[in-house]
Amino acid sequence: MKTTATVITFSRRTALVLLIASLFSAAGFLWPFFYEGENLPQTQLFFWLAVGFSFVVVVLQVSSQQLDAKSIALLGVLSALIAALRPLGAGAVGIEPMWFILILSARVFGPSFGFLLGMISMFVSALLTGGIGPWLGYQVFAAAWIGLMAGFLPKAVRGNREIFMLIIYAVFAAQVFGILMDLQFWPWALGSSTQLSYLPNGDISENITRFVTFHFATAMAWDIPRAVFTSALIIFSGKPVLSALRRTHTRAAFLAPIKFIEHVK
Numbered sequence: 001m002k003t004t005a006t007v008i009t010f011s012r013r014t015a016l017v018l019l020i021a022s023l024f025s026a027a028g029f030l031w032p033f034f035y036e037g038e039n040l041p042q043t044q045l046f047f048w049l050a051v052g053f054s055f056v057v058v059v060l061q062v063s064s065q066q067l068d069a070k071s072i073a074l075l076g077v078l079s080a081l082i083a084a085l086r087p088l089g090a091g092a093v094g095i096e097p098m099w100f101i102l103i104l105s106a107r108v109f110g111p112s113f114g115f116l117l118g119m120i121s122m123f124v125s126a127l128l129t130g131g132i133g134p135w136l137g138y139q140v141f142a143a144a145w146i147g148l149m150a151g152f153l154p155k156a157v158r159g160n161r162e163i164f165m166l167i168i169y170a171v172f173a174a175q176v177f178g179i180l181m182d183l184q185f186w187p188w189a190l191g192s193s194t195q196l197s198y199l200p201n202g203d204i205s206e207n208i209t210r211f212v213t214f215h216f217a218t219a220m221a222w223d224i225p226r227a228v229f230t231s232a233l234i235i236f237s238g239k240p241v242l243s244a245l246r247r248t249h250t251r252a253a254f255l256a257p258i259k260f261i262e263h264v265k
């Protein structure tokens with residue numbers, strides 16, 4: 001009996017749905033820089049449409065057999081683990097151990113698995129902690145994109161170079177998550193009377209400058225500890241966790257067809 005381990009991939013149909021969902025969610029993040037109007041829009045519509053499309057992705061993955069029973073089981077276990085880890089830091093000054101598991105899992109199982117893991121684990125975590133609110137759609141897609149990008153990191157890099165690469169990515173991901181979370185509330189956070197406030201119908205460059213200043217003035221206390229904490233976990237536990245995940249991947253032979261070879265005497 002011969003098996004070959006493969007990574008989970010998106011079919012063309014699933015990739016199209018994911019692209020549409022990502023465009024909706026990107027509009028929900030970036031509208032302050034392009035919106036023209038006196039009244040602030042109801043951006044939650046973008047995100048709940050995007051979240052709906054994303055759950056369609058899961059259904060399509062299962063129906064097209066891109067997710068077999070073993071993949072679904074592992075996705076459920078890792079999602080539950082991340083959802084359980086997230087409240088441990090209670091978001092305190094960016095101490096969030098969930099990113100460590102998400103990044104390493106996406107590294108081993110690929111971008112499709114990373115996207116689904118980020119999306120589902122963030123949603124499950126919100127259900128467990130009562131964190132359902134207008135911010136949830138933003139968090140779901142921020143985590144999903146971080147998992148997706150982690151899965152695209154070069155596969156040929158191994159050993160100490162791999163750990164170094166993952167540390168760099170952890171720092172990058174921590175900053176990306178902080179920026180995306182700031183985008184969700186910046187237009188409403190300061191009113192309209194400060195030098196950092198969002199300017200409706202304002203010049204794009206002016207609003208970008210204001211947002212960057214707002215982000216560095218308010219988010220560094222969260223983003224830097226998040227980056228340091230996640231990087232420290234990768235330094236001290238990255239190699240054994242990666243090895244364990246890779247053994248799981250190989251032994252389970254995800255999505256690999258089983259071939260019986262007849263031996264003729």
